[in-house]
Amino acid sequence: MSNVIGIIRALNSGVKHLAVKRFTLRYPEQKLKFVGDGFQFNPETGVGIAGLRGRHILFHEHCTGCQLCSVACEGIAEAISMVKVHETWKHNKKAIMPQIDYGKCVFCGLCVDACPFYALYMTNDYELSSFTKSALIYTPAQLAIKPKISQDVEIKIDDRGASHG
């Protein structure tokens, strides 16, 4: 008899959820809102600023071509290679800047920690899929573009349970 009661209790606790809000995030229509504008790093204090570790953003006016990001990536993903750019900057005599292969990148953000010149940060853009492998390699020019993103859904909790937006 106790078994029957147990099964009824188990079924009942499931049935109650018919009246509870659905928790699922309907992804392509809804996108999660993240903290800040992506992971950043302050080389003066040596502490990062919280944010999503998505696609990088490269500030050409700050990059000196010092290769520290590339050195940091060695042995982790080896996704960063330094390439020639056709730009003339006083602080970048060698005219080299990082190019990132997102087929290899693990988004650990240690390259951002390594940059002492406020040139390399990460953004909230995580939708990087493409049909070809070569399209995953982002040149310095592509990395300079600020992504356009609309992310506004957050987890909401009320009496009827938790839901996304």
Add this chain to the structure above:
Amino acid sequence: MTTQLPPGMNIETVDDKIMTLNVGPQHPGSGHMRLIIKVDGDYIVSCDPDPGYVHRGEEKMAEYRNYIQNIPHLERPVIHDSSNILYPYCLGVEELLGIEVPERAKYIRVIAAELNRCIYILYWLAIYGIFLGHSTMFMWPAGDRELFIDLLEAMSGARVTHAYLVPGGVRNDLPSNFEERCLRQVEYFEKRLKEYEAVFYQNPLLKARTEGSGILSRTDAIRLGTTGSVLRASGVDFDVRKKEPYDVYENLDFQTIVMKEGDSYARSRVPYLEMFESCRIIKDALRKMPKSGSVRTKLKPNPKGGNDEVYRRIESGRGAIGYYIVSNNRPEPYRVKISVGSFRNLICMPYLLKGEKLGNMPAVYWGLNYWPVEADR
């Protein structure tokens, strides 16, 4: 003419009654590993676990990378418990290099570790549910796990592989209004967790399959060197967080969950009850945490350890994880040995499965809190 067999090999005698079954190595639900099971009808005669299919050479890789570059790859064996597997590494390297960790960073690390423990246990519980054919128990923990993933993503910036803990503290400070958000979601989760009781733990179907199966006695649990929830389910009160407190665990209010039965049911219930304790730790740590201050000690570039060795261990979702690190005046460690709970828990599997029904095998196997990738490293 008889051929000489190489040492260690012997010819198997064929018995018509006994049948050999290979469970795996293609992903029997958790990761690549094989169980060579011999059955007599429906009963298991012997079981021979055969791990090693996902060996990645993490320990060797660590010898060629410096102390900071080791972080992203050392968390790979258990990506859904990545803060906990990095924790002992950070503690060990801090001891080697003589780094002081700021007080606020210690609390943040504890919060990250406990959030990650909940993520791991929920994932484990989801697979436990689906192993026993209970698909509600797969959906609910997999959904509720999102609450913690959301919090850790706000903290660290990544949903699964956080790379958040570093020698010297944490990578970045908490975002604004994190405390409030964390408290709200953890309190909601505690309410949610109580619903698991009726649908799964008090469910007669689960009890019928797990109670009294795969009994590991207290003496056997100690003799076989098990750890973590398996040890505590057999009535041994041992938790590294209590017995050898690291960082700020001694200031926090929680208790060790111990069950005496030692059967599959107890092994499935101990991690569930531990999630309540994790929530308690998170709430307590949020209360006691210094409201401002540094979170990371600045390291020299390419820090070098002296001629020294260190062993530090912590309690993870699967038991004690220990790191033995040897350094020899170089930026890279000379040797890194990871001692994981999964591997030690696997050792008792042949003892538990002997005489069990084949249908109980998934419950016994997954109750051991075994994660193949972590065991193979």
